[in-house]
Amino acid sequence: MGEYILSLDQGTTSSRTILFDLEGNPVATAQQEFTQHYPKPGWVEHNAEEIWESQLATVKQCLARAGVSPEKIVAIGVTNQRETTVIWNKKNGKPVGHAIVWQDRRTVDICEGLKQRGLAETFRKRTGLVLDPYFSGTKIKWMLDNEPSLRPLAEKGELACGTIDSWLIYKLTGGAVHATDVSNASRTLLFNIHKLAWDDELLEILTVPRSLLPEVKASAADFGTTDRGLFGAAIPIRGVAGDQQAALFGQVCLQPGMAKNTYGTGAFLVMNTGPKPVDAKEVIATVAWQIGSNPAQYALEGSIFIAGAAVQWLRDGLNLIKTSAEVEDLAKSVTTTDGVYFVPALVGLGAPHWDPYARGTIVGITRGTTKAHLARAALEAMAYQSRDVIEAMERVSGIKLKELRVDGGAAVNNLMMQFQADLLGVPVVRPKVTETTALGAALLAAIGAGVKSETDISRLWRLDQVFRPQMDRAESDRLYRGWQRALDRAKGWLE
Numbered sequence: 001m002g003e004y005i006l007s008l009d010q011g012t013t014s015s016r017t018i019l020f021d022l023e024g025n026p027v028a029t030a031q032q033e034f035t036q037h038y039p040k041p042g043w044v045e046h047n048a049e050e051i052w053e054s055q056l057a058t059v060k061q062c063l064a065r066a067g068v069s070p071e072k073i074v075a076i077g078v079t080n081q082r083e084t085t086v087i088w089n090k091k092n093g094k095p096v097g098h099a100i101v102w103q104d105r106r107t108v109d110i111c112e113g114l115k116q117r118g119l120a121e122t123f124r125k126r127t128g129l130v131l132d133p134y135f136s137g138t139k140i141k142w143m144l145d146n147e148p149s150l151r152p153l154a155e156k157g158e159l160a161c162g163t164i165d166s167w168l169i170y171k172l173t174g175g176a177v178h179a180t181d182v183s184n185a186s187r188t189l190l191f192n193i194h195k196l197a198w199d200d201e202l203l204e205i206l207t208v209p210r211s212l213l214p215e216v217k218a219s220a221a222d223f224g225t226t227d228r229g230l231f232g233a234a235i236p237i238r239g240v241a242g243d244q245q246a247a248l249f250g251q252v253c254l255q256p257g258m259a260k261n262t263y264g265t266g267a268f269l270v271m272n273t274g275p276k277p278v279d280a281k282e283v284i285a286t287v288a289w290q291i292g293s294n295p296a297q298y299a300l301e302g303s304i305f306i307a308g309a310a311v312q313w314l315r316d317g318l319n320l321i322k323t324s325a326e327v328e329d330l331a332k333s334v335t336t337t338d339g340v341y342f343v344p345a346l347v348g349l350g351a352p353h354w355d356p357y358a359r360g361t362i363v364g365i366t367r368g369t370t371k372a373h374l375a376r377a378a379l380e381a382m383a384y385q386s387r388d389v390i391e392a393m394e395r396v397s398g399i400k401l402k403e404l405r406v407d408g409g410a411a412v413n414n415l416m417m418q419f420q421a422d423l424l425g426v427p428v429v430r431p432k433v434t435e436t437t438a439l440g441a442a443l444l445a446a447i448g449a450g451v452k453s454e455t456d457i458s459r460l461w462r463l464d465q466v467f468r469p470q471m472d473r474a475e476s477d478r479l480y481r482g483w484q485r486a487l488d489r490a491k492g493w494l495e
Contacts, residue, residue: 002071002072002073002074002075003021003022003068003072003074004019004020004021004022004027004066004068004072004073004074005019005020005021005022005073005074005075005076005077005442005443005445005446005449006018006019006020006059006062006063006073006075006076006077006235006442006445007019007020007076007077007078007079007438007439007441007442007445008055008058008059008076008077008078008079008168008441009079009080009243009435009437009438009441010051010055010078010079010080010081010164010165010168011080011081011243012081012084012101012102012103012265013033013034013036013265014031014032014033014034014054015031015032015034015051015054015055015057015058016029016030016031016032016058016438017029017030017031017055017058017059017061017062018062018435018438018439018442019062019063019066019068020438020439020442022074022446022451022452023460024433024439024442024443024457024460024461025433026433026435026438026439027066027068028062028063028065028066028068029062029065029435030057030058030059030061030062030065031058032054032057032058032061033054034046034047034050034051034054035047035050037098040106042104042105042106042108043104043105043106044100044101044103044104045098045099045100045101045104046084046098046099046101047095047098047099048086048088048095048098048099048164048167049094049095051099051164051167051168052167052168052171055168056171056230059231060231063231069232069233070231070232070233070235071233073233073235074236074445074446074449074451075235075236075237075238075239075445075446075448075449075451076172076226076235076236076237076238076239076445077237077238077239077240077241077246077438077440077441077442077443077444077445077446077448078165078168078169078172078223078237078239078240078441079165079240079241079242079243079246079437079438079440079441080163080164080165080168080184080242080243081101081102081164081243082102082163082184082187082242082243082244083102083134083135083136083139083163083187083188084099084100084101084102084136084163084164085099085100085136085139085140085143085161085162085163086099086161086162086163086164086167087140087143087150087154087159087160087161087212088159088160088161088167088170089153089158089159089160090157090158090159090160090175091158093170093171093175096143096147096150096159097143097147099164099167100139100142100143102134103347104133104139105133105347105356106133106142107133107138107139107141107142108133108356110133110138110141110142111131111132111133111138114131114138114205115131119131119205122201122202122205123189123202124281125279126192126193126194126199126202127186127188127189127190127191127192127193127199127202128186128193128277128280128284128285128286129187129189129284129285129286130281130284130354131189132354132356134303135187135188135189136163136187136188136189136190137188137189137190137202137206137208138189138206140161140188140190140206140208140212141206141207141208144207144208145207154209154211154212155209155211157209157211159212160178160212160214161208161212161213161214162178162180162213162214163180163184163187163188163242165180165181165184165240165242166178166179166180166184166214169223169224169237169240172224172226172227172230172237173223173224173225173226173227173237174227174229174230176224176227177223177224177237178214178215179214179215179216179217179223179224179240180214180215180216180217180240181216181217181218181219181221181240181241181242181289181290182196182216182217182218182219182287182289182290182296183219183240183241183242183245183246183286183287183288183289183290184240184241184242185198185214185216185287186286186287187242187286189202189206190202190203190206190208190213191216193277193285193286193287193298194277196216196287196290196296197216198210198213198216217240218289218290218291218292218293218294218296219239219240219241219245219249219289219290219291219444220238220239220289220290220291220292220444220445220447220448221238221240221292221448222236222237222238222448223237223238223240224236224237225237236449237445238444238445238446238447238448238449239441239442239443239444239445239446239447239448240441240444241289241440241441241444243262243268243437244262244268244270244301244437245270245286245287245288245289245299245440246436246437246438246440246441246444247260247262247268247270247407247436247437247440248260248270248272248288248289248299248440249288249289249440249443249444250407250433250435250436250437250438250439250440250441250442250443251405251407251431251436251440251461252457252458252460252461253270253271253272253405254272254297254454254458255272255274256272256273256274256399257271257272257273257397257399257400257401257402258271258272258402258403258405259271259272259390259393259401259404259405260404260405260406260407260436261386261404261405261406261407261408261420262406262407262408262411262436262437263307263308263382263406263407263408263409263410263411263416264307264308264408264409264410265306265307265308265309265312266303266304266305266306266307266308266309266350267304267307267308267382267385267386267408267410268301268302268303268304269301269302269304269351269386269389269390269393270286270288270299270300270301270302271299271300271301271393271397271399271401272288272297272298272299273285273298273299273300273397273399274297274298275295275296275297275298276298277298278298278300278396278397279396280300280392280393280396280397281396282302282351282352282353282354282392282395282396283300283301283302283351283352283389283392283393283396284300284301284302284303284351285298285299285300285301286298286299286300286301287299289444291444291447291454292447292448300393300396300397301351302350302351302352302388302389302390302392302393303350303351304350304351304382304385304386304389305346305347305348305349305350306344306345306346306347307344307382307385307410308324308382308408308409308410309344309346310342310344310346310378310381310382311324311327311378311379311410312324313344313346314327314374314375314378315327318371318374320371320374320375321375324409327375327378327379327413328379328413328414328415328416330371330372330375330376331372331375331376331378331379331415332415333372334370334372334373334376336376337364337373337376337377337380338364338366338368338369338373339364339366339482340362340363340364340365340369340373340374340376340377341361341362341363341364341377341380341381341384341482341483341485341486342360342361342362342374342377342378342380342381343358343360343361343362343363343381343483343486343487343489343490344360344378344381344385345358345359345360345361345490345491345493346359346360349487349490349491351388351389351392352388352389352392353388353487353491355491355492357491357492357493357494357495358490358491358492358493358494359490359493359494360490361486361489361490361493362374362377363485363486363489364482364486379410379413379415379416379419380416380419382410382416382420383416383419383420383423383424384423384480384483386404386420386423386424387423387424387480388487390404390424401424401426402426403426403427403428403429404420404421404424404426404427404428404429405429405430405431406420406428406429406430407430407431407434407435407436407437408434411430411434412434414465414467417430417465417467418467418470420467421467421468421469421470422469422470422471422476423471423476423479423480424469425469425473425476426469427466427467427468427469428466428467429463429465429466429467430463430464430465430466430467431461431462431463431464432462432463432464433462434464443457443460
């Protein structure tokens with residue numbers, strides 16, 4: 001009997017592998033960054049082969065550090081940057097070009113054209129998504145339209161396409177399995193989240209041949225086994241989920257109304273809404289996960305494009321701090337922002353505003369404003385944006401938030417977590433294991449392998465700290481009204 005679960009966490013800037021024991025404790029980890037390609041303004045690409053090589057290297061490093069043989073691994077779980085799309089040739093297993101990353105904006109004209117044809121509601125009703133370059137469907141269309149050799153090969157069934165989970169599964173299984181899970185499929189603009197199947201009409205609208213697409217499985221399911229030549233043993237792959245859905249699972253948000261926020265480069269707020277999707281316009285409806293043949297669980301998600309990246313900009317763009325970790329002490333050196341608001345719409349605004357024409361704005365500056373006020377305003381902006389999303393979710397779902405579970409890099413910032421609790425008026429709860437994305441994939445794999453149940457995993461979640469609201473509600477509402485005025489000045493800036 002194996003003793004460990006291996007979690008492959010393939011992110012936007014690095015590939016990581018974390019080895020967990022069967023109680024959800026991290027045993028060893030390895031991480032490797034890979035190249036970001038920016039061929040044109042607004043374009044972001046990755047080399048899918050480099051992603052695979054970096055992920056493979058971290059698996060081997062992780063096992064070596066732990067001194068664990070592959071025979072001791074019960075199963076592999078895979079979690080991934082979502083929406084990033086790669087097409088490869090089935091004959092040689094090689095990508096036909098770079099992967100187009102979720103951040104890439106090149107398909108904005110395709111999205112606008114679809115909106116002008118009156119198709120926005122068709123896509124939203126079936127997929128839960130808005131027509132935005134963020135999602136995979138228009139990326140696939142762009143690749144097939146802009147490389148003349150690809151469409152004939154696709155029509156002949158010689159190409160395969162997928163999000164990064166599909167690419168990793170294909171490589172891990174030596175080309176034997178071309179599959180994805182329901183959570184990743186629900187991010188493509190091609191998947192009907194009510195029927196849990198690829199939608200032929202949407203495929204036709206985006207001119208995507210069905211033969212390109214992977215088989216869709218549950219999130220805890222049989223995704224084949226690794227090629228024995230990779231690790232010296234055939235390891236079962238039993239859990240797959242997109243990174244934010246995996247984090248929701250890793251936070252054990254198993255009941256409707258439970259929500260988590262992952263504060264990373266952006267922030268991703270996800271709320272479990274149970275076995276039926278919620279019709280929403282300001283935030284998106286998405287599949288959370290599916291366990292075996294059980295009904296799928298759904299979620300609402302609000303994607304905040306710039307969170308921790310605002311702190312990185314203070315560091316790299318303005319040189320106000322030397323390291324991101326310094327921002328908390330600098331912000332703590334003042335008790336308030338003195339009326340300064342920083343709207344970090346550096347790449348437009350995501351949920352619930354969906355304004356690609358908004359731009360970053362700092363308002364309320366006086367002669368007394370210092371870099372400490374700007375640092376505090378950058379931290380507070382993450383909390384304000386999160387309240388924007390929570391209020392939209394509460395409106396459309398009719399569910400009132402009772403607490404917010406948090407993870408990601410900025411979740412270690414106590415000042416910001418306290419402000420988040422004050423602003424929302426509910427407890428903000430931080431777990432001991434903040435690597436919840438990798439943990440979620442591991443827990444899904446443990447269930448898929450039959451060594452854990454959903455009841456088991458509830459007790460594996462362990463508390464680190466609770467931040468309870470301390471600020472007077474009238475004061476937090478006053479501060480939030482100021483934020484809303486600042487937002488109005490940032491919106492629609494580009495003509």
